[in-house]
Amino acid sequence: MADRTSSSTSIKAERPEIMAVIADLEAYPSWASGIREFTVEETGEDGRPLRARLTFDGGPFSDTVGLAYEWQGDESVTWTLVDKGNVVTGLHGSYTLAEAGGGTEVTYELAVDVRVPMIGMVKRKAEKRIIDSALKGLKRHVES
Template structure:
């Protein structure tokens, strides 16, 4: 899973406000297209999710996977697959936040592996669609 896809967007809000939205995993279906539900299974000392179950509808397929989260304050969160689904066999992602003039730059990186063989270009195109949709939804949700 060395190849990752990433994209960046600027949101007119501070890091802590944006990270609060990102950390509210059960609210993802309200703003993250394709996410059907997230159930937090464990939390860390900071009260943020350390393990969660994610159910998504990815267009041609749906799946439920288990994820482990690592939080670095309001600067970064990473997640990795700890329970494969019926389709998804590998997943690693992150949100990184950096304050810029007038807002915060949010970078989303994602790498997904699936049981179905895909050409690299098709896989990256799918990852890019997921990332861009999530970033636009996050921006709309935070700025509204």
């Protein structure tokens, strides 16, 4: 899973406000298209999720997977697949937040492996669509 796809957007809010939205996994279905359900299974001492189950509808694919999270304050969060789904066999993602002139630059990286054979270009295009949709939803939700 060496190839990752990434994209960034600028959001008119401070890092703690944005990271609070990112950490509220169970609210994702209200603002992130394609996310049907997020269930937090374990939280850390800071109240942020350590393990969660994600159910999504991703166009031709729908699946439920288990994810593990690592938080670096309000600077970044990474997640990795710990329970494979019927379709998803590998997943690694991250949000990185950097202060940027009156707002925050949010970068989302994602790498997904699926059971179905898929050429690299098609896979990256699908990852890019997921990332761009998530960033637009996050920006709209935080700035509203």
